Amino acid sequence: MSGEKFGAFIRARREAKEIGLREMAKMIGVSPTYVSKVERDEFPPPAEDKIRLIAGVIGCDVDELLARAGKVASDLSDIIKRNPVEVAALLRTTKGLSADDLAWLAREAQKTKDK
Amino acid sequence: MSGEKFGAFIRARREAKEIGLREMAKMIGVSPTYVSKVERDEFPPPAEDKIRLIAGVIGCDVDELLARAGKVASDLSDIIKRNPVEVAALLRTTKGLSADDLAWLAREAQKTKDK
DNA sequence: ACGGTCGTCAACTGATATCTAAACACTCTC
DNA sequence: GAGAGTGTTTAGATATCAGTTGACGACCGT
Numbered sequence: 001m002s003g004e005k006f007g008a009f010i011r012a013r014r015e016a017k018e019i020g021l022r023e024m025a026k027m028i029g030v031s032p033t034y035v036s037k038v039e040r041d042e043f044p045p046p047a048e049d050k051i052r053l054i055a056g057v058i059g060c061d062v063d064e065l066l067a068r069a070g071k072v073a074s075d076l077s078d079i080i081k082r083n084p085v086e087v088a089a090l091l092r093t094t095k096g097l098s099a100d101d102l103a104w105l106a107r108e109a110q111k112t113k114d115k
Numbered sequence: 116m117s118g119e120k121f122g123a124f125i126r127a128r129r130e131a132k133e134i135g136l137r138e139m140a141k142m143i144g145v146s147p148t149y150v151s152k153v154e155r156d157e158f159p160p161p162a163e164d165k166i167r168l169i170a171g172v173i174g175c176d177v178d179e180l181l182a183r184a185g186k187v188a189s190d191l192s193d194i195i196k197r198n199p200v201e202v203a204a205l206l207r208t209t210k211g212l213s214a215d216d217l218a219w220l221a222r223e224a225q226k227t228k229d230k
Numbered sequence: 231a232c233g234g235t236c237g238t239c240a241a242c243t244g245a246t247a248t249c250t251a252a253a254c255a256c257t258c259t260c
Numbered sequence: 261g262a263g264a265g266t267g268t269t270t271a272g273a274t275a276t277c278a279g280t281t282g283a284c285g286a287c288c289g290t
Contacts, residue, residue, distance in 0.1 A: 021267060031250055036268060047248065067199035072192045076203055079210050080191060084182035086217035087209070091194050093224040094202070101227050102201035108223055109208040112216050136237060146280055151238060162278065 006069050007041035013058035014039075028053040045069035121184050122156035128173035129154075143168040160184035 004012075014024055021039075025032040028050050037043040045051060051069055055062040066073055080087045094102060119127075129139055136154075140147040143165050152158040160166060166184055170177040181188055195202045209217060 020265085022265095030248090032267080033251080033269090034249060037249095040268090043249085044247070050248090061200055063199040063203040067196040070196070072187070072195050073203060076195060076206050077187045079206050080187050081182040081185070082210075083214055083217060084178040085176055086214045086221070087206070088178040088188060088191055090209070090217055090221040090224060091191050091202070091206075093221045093228065094205070095194050095197075097224065097228060099198055099201045102198060102205055105220065105224055105227065106201070106205040106208045109205060109212065109220055112220065113208065113212060135235080137235085145278095147236095148238075148281080149279060152279095155238090158279080159277075165278090 005041050006045045007039045009068060010054055010058060011039040017058060027057050048074060120156050121160045122154045124183060125169055125173060126154040132173060142172050163189060
């Protein structure tokens with residue numbers, strides 16, 4: 001499942017979009033040096049807000065990119081913290097379910113909410 | 116929902132169990148000074164592994180105590196990272212659901228898995 | 231009055247996260 | 261062959277995390 005490291009991944013995407021390193025740096029509000037280091041995995045992935053901007057620039061899903069960076073979106077953490085016991089139980093139960101099953105479950109959740 | 120700070124909470128629990136500060140410190144493998152500071156919220160909550168030990172000592176749910184510390188169990192983070200897009204969608208949908216609804220949803224997930 | 235226990239204070243340490251600025255080398259164009 | 265782009269190297273800055281050591285004053289039983 002996408003063994004590609006964070007840095008290599010965003011470099012490939014950036015180059016595919018023909019965006020220069022300095023241009024990218026300006027867009028996400030960091031120094032070019034930093035982008036260079038991160039893209040060669042010499043520095044760890046940046047903070048969440050920067051990752052969100054990068055996702056916008058290279059056009060990929062924020063949650064996926066965050067996962068690749070080894071992080072979890074802070075709004076998701078907040079949701080867990082609101083009902084730690086129940087949500088933890090739910091998540092542990094979903095461990096091992098397929099993407100399709102997860103999608104089905106999300107629809108069930110939506111139905112419950114609408115009710 | 117339990118506005119009590121992390122430190123004050125564990126101090127109350129510890130005292131209720133008549134456990135000394137030094138004893139507690141020994142049990143979780145840190146210095147007494149550290150426990151003292153944490154319990155008076157002069158230091159931020161400890162790392163996850165220490166929090167797990169504390170939960171065992173004072174007898175409370177690990178996920179709840181982690182939430183109180185503003186953290187999320189790392190096994191839950193791992194579950195999210197395995198299927199970031201689908202699990203993120205599921206979690207955002209569950210936002211606002213009651214504890215009962217969440218429990219129901221977990222049972223649905225279990226049924227799906229058994230199938 | 232003495233040793234033991236209680237919690238506390240001040241001062242520090244090492245590691246990790248999250249970045250920056252300045253100078254460098256290579257290529258491509260004119 | 262000068263200038264304008266690339267990306268890269270060297271060398272930090274700054275903050276937060278996750279704690280430790282050693283000394284301190286208050287109290288307790290004997």
